Amino acid sequence: MPSPFPDIHISLPAWVGTWIEQQDTTDFENMEGRMRFVIGLAGENIRTGTGGPFGAAIFDGTTHNLLAPGVNLVLSSQCSVLHAEMVAIMIAQTILHTYDLGGGGLPPVELVTSTAPCAMCLGAIPWAGIARLVCGARDEDARALGFDEGAKVTDWTGALKKRGIETVVDVCRRDAVELLGSYKEAGGAIYNSKNG
Amino acid sequence: MPSPFPDIHISLPAWVGTWIEQQDTTDFENMEGRMRFVIGLAGENIRTGTGGPFGAAIFDGTTHNLLAPGVNLVLSSQCSVLHAEMVAIMIAQTILHTYDLGGGGLPPVELVTSTAPCAMCLGAIPWAGIARLVCGARDEDARALGFDEGAKVTDWTGALKKRGIETVVDVCRRDAVELLGSYKEAGGAIYNSKNG
16 A cells, blocks of 8 residues: 655755856855855845745865755745755755765765754764865854754864864854844744744 | 756655554553554564664654654665654654644644664754654664764753753663664664764
8 A cells, every 4th residue: 555654855946946057156166155155045045935044055075066055945845854954965965876975986075054053954964974064154143043053062063073074164154144134134934843 | 947956755665554554553552552663663674674773753742643654764765864753753744734843733742763863863853843752772772783873962851851852761672772683683784974
């Protein structure tokens, strides 16, 4: 008999492909350019109403080519798991047909995120095989907006380092924080769970 | 233009619906019965080769009816996010059309998992609106098998409690550990990322 439980389908919003085509990919050569790109994704996600003020992307750590973008889809998909980082990870793994982006034969991959990862996304990073994490806004910036970042170990960059993952923080932080502020000013939904 | 990035499709293995039909749902009235059910899911996941030795399910916390099952699909889906708890959460949210299982008008929901959640799944629990978490095997039991549970805050049950989430540990732990052992004996893959 067919399973009585539904399948799960996750799609990027329709605007993502077109918007990315319009970006200057030569900017990807430097870390700030890659961060501006994910802040841009977050901004479009606000503007088009497809989700929260968070963008992320996975880049080839050697060529700096874009591998997979991600935007926060919690509200539009009604799924609490779909933070921008999780979406980017799942798309990259779908493209490369592997649960381990750090596996044999692949270049090291970099996850760039407009705000430092919450407890869930932080936990997902080692499992996904990410080699380098690049963060814009800090936890405290997201919390100032009203989002709960969850219970992260105090030295979370150290915990990643123990697993061979490098972290760079505060990249274009001012721009990232400004974007978060614009979401709040526009009356964007702060979607913590009632229990959370 | 259509997005050049793939959609993500997640399906429970075909055996899940049939197997669940064969279970005695009157057992769900007690916590041990619900734990035996998720250990059973983990066992079938090993036997059929659809994934790692982990099962989970979300129950209505009032009636104890099954809402959504989950099994580990990391290997079969080649997606590191698809731990049993994450699958159960995403299916429950798909069924109820809400990112907040603790939201208005819904009964409190319980997440039962055959092994205590890793850092990622632990982080996902508050966002999903879970009211109660019930765990079988401990972190240390999974680590003894070779799985990395990630960097969890030391007092993780206390961190959940602060967010209004009750945790019950060591439910049928012996059975849960025995199941993990059977996976190891059968030469089951330990699929940490090479970087992780």
